Amino acid sequence: MTQLVTATLSSKGQITLPKAAREVLGLKTAGELVGFLVDSEAHKVELTRLRVVPEAPDFTEEEYRKLLRLRKERGGKTFRSSKAFLDHLKKP
DSSP states (O other): OOOOOOOOOOOTSSOOOOHHHHHHHOOOOOTTEEEEEEEETEEEEEEEEEOOSSSSSSSOOOHHHHHHHHSSSSSSSOSHHHHHHHHHHOOO
C-alpha cells in the first residue's frame, strides 16, 4: 500500500522522519543510519535503512582467549587506554 506522509522542514533544514516511514524501514532506536538515494534529474529522493557490517572482528581468536584468561587471574588487571590493553594482549 502506498500512502503520502508529510513532514515539515525546520529553519535548519531538518525534518522528523514520520512514524509510518520509521515503521516501514524498521527503525526503532536513536543512532540508526538512514541513507538517501538522490536522483537530481528526476527530482526524486529514495529513503533506505543502512546496516553497517564491521570489516573485521574487534579481537582475533588469540586475543580473545588471552582476554578470557586475564579475567580469571587473581587481582585482575587494569589499563589506562585501549592501546595499552591491546599491547598487553599481543604479548606472548
